[in-house]
Amino acid sequence: MNVLAELFPHVVQNWDGVLQATGETLYMVGVSLLFSVLLGIPLGVLLVLTSPGHLVPMPWINKLLGTVVNVFRSVPYIVLILWLLPVSRLLFGTSFGPTAAILSLVAGAAPFYARLVETALREVDAGVIEAARAMGASLWQIVLKVLIPEALPAMAAGVTVTGVGLVGYSAMAGVIGSGGLGAMAYNYGFNGFQNDTLLVATLLLILMVQLFQAAGDRIVRRLDKR
C-alpha cells in the first residue's frame, strides 16, 4: 500500500474521484451510444431505401438526409459542442454537465453510426431482397425480416466502432463540465501536474476500449453465420 501511495499519491488520495469519473464516462458513453443507435438505424435505413435504384428511390429526401448527416460529420466535435450549447440550454435548462454533453455526443455519433448502418445494409445481396419481393413481402417486412437481420453482424460491429469513438469524444466534452476520465486527465493530470492521475485515467480509458472492443467482436462472431 505504501508503494502505491508513493507511486500514485494523487490517485490513492482521490480514489473516489477516479471511480466517479469512470462512472461518468460509462454513463455518457452508454446513454449516448444507445441514442445514437436508436437514431442511426432508422436514419441509415432511410438513406439506403431512398437511394437511387433501391426499393423506394426518393432523390430529394435522400440528398437532404445525406447532406444533414455530412454536415454533422464534418463539424469537428469540439466545435459541435459549442454550437449545441444553446440547444441544450433550451432542452435541459443547462448547457453544463454530463447530460448536456450527451446531446452533443449523440449529435456527433448518430450520423456516424447512420453511415455505418447504410454501408452494412448496402452489403445485403440484392438477390435476397428480390427473393423477398417475389414472396410478396411489403417494404416493412423486407426491412425487418431481411435487410436488418442480414446486416446485423456489420451493424453490431458498427456499434463497437461508434462506442469506441464516443469514449474519445466524451473526453472532449470535459470542456463543458461533463466530468469523466478524459476531463480528469486534462484537469488534474495535465493542468494540475498530477502525472499519476494522467497515467491512471489514460490506462482506464484504454482498458475500457479494450473490453468494449473484445465484447463487440465476440457478439459479431456469434451473429455471423456466413
Added chain:
Amino acid sequence: MIELHGIRKTFSTGGKTVEVLKGIDLSVQKGEVFGLIGRSGAGKSTLLRIINLLERPTAGRVVVDGVELTALSERELRRARQRIGMVFQHFHLLWSRTVRENIALPLEIAGVPKREIRQRVDELVELVGLTERADAYPSQLSGGQKQRVGIARALANRPHVLLCDEATSALDPETTDQILDLLRSINRRFGLTVVLVTHEMDVIQAVCDRVAVMEGGRIVEVGPVAEVVARPQTETARRFLQQGRAGQRGAYVSAFSEESKPVAAQASGVRAPRAAAETAEAYLRLDLAGITAPVVEEAIRRYAADIRLCEGSLAEGPDGVRGALVVRVAGTPEEIQAVTDYWKAAGVNVTAVAPVAERGVRA
C-alpha cells in the same frame, strides 16, 4: 394458367434506351413444365421476372391464374405473389436463417400462424429431403442442398405457379439431374405449373413439356419439346440442340423423341393428364438387333399403354436396325403385358430394367 399479351420492356440507362422484350405473346397451360431457352441477353430472365411483376412491362398485360396482375394495386399484387413461387440461380437464401427459418420466411410474410408454419416447414423439409440438415445454416450446405431449400421455400405457400430462373445453372451435372428430378416430381405430384428459364437444352429435354426459344427479345419458336427437338425451325433452336448433343450425355433418342410423348399430348402440346388408369409402369430394354419391322412405332399406334422412349441409340443397317432402346411403358398391368407380349412375338429381346431416373440418367 399464365397469359402474356403484347409484352414489351425497355430499359433506359444513361439516356440510352434498350428494348429487351419486343412484343411477346405467350400462354402457358395449367400443369405443364414450360421452358424458356435463349442465350444471355435474349430477354428470357426479364420475361420470367415479368410473370410475377418483379419487373413491370413497359406495355402489355400479364394474367396469372385468371387474375390480371398488371391491373392490381401494390397490395393486391403482394398477395398474388404469395401464390407464385420463385427459384433462383444463386439460391438467394438468407444466410442469417437456418434451413427451417428460410423455408418459414414466405409463410411469415403471408401471416400464417406460428403453429401452422412449424407443421408446414416440417412437411417441406421432408419433401426436399433435408430433414437431417434442417437446422443448418446455408453456409454449411452444398449447392444442391441450397437449391433444395430454395425450392422448398418457393413451395411454402402452396403456389400454383413455380418460376425457375436458371435454377440449375450453378450446379454440377449430377446435382442438376437431382434438382430436375425434384422439380419434375413436384410438378406431377401437385399439378404445379412450372416455367423454367435456362440456356441449356439438356435441361429443357429433361423436364419440359413445351419450350419457347428466345432471341433478341422475341420468341422465335415455340412448341412441344419433342417437336422442336425433332424439327427445329430456326437457326437458334438448332444451335441449342447441337450444344445439347455435344454434351457427354450423347446418345439421346432425339430423332425419335416425337414419339416419346403420348399422342394426345402431341396434338395439344400439353402433357396428357396422368390418367387414373395408369396404375403401373415398367422400364423395358428392347434389343432391336436384326429387327426390320417398326415394332416400337407399331406398338405406340396399336396399344393403349403409354410408351415413351427414354434412352438408347439406333443405327440403320442392311440387315435391319442395330442397337437397343429403353422405353417406359405405363398403363394398367394388362395393357403393359399386351405390349410386352407383342414385342416378344415380334422377336424382340425384352428385359426389364431399373427406372431411368434411378440410374442417374436423364430420360
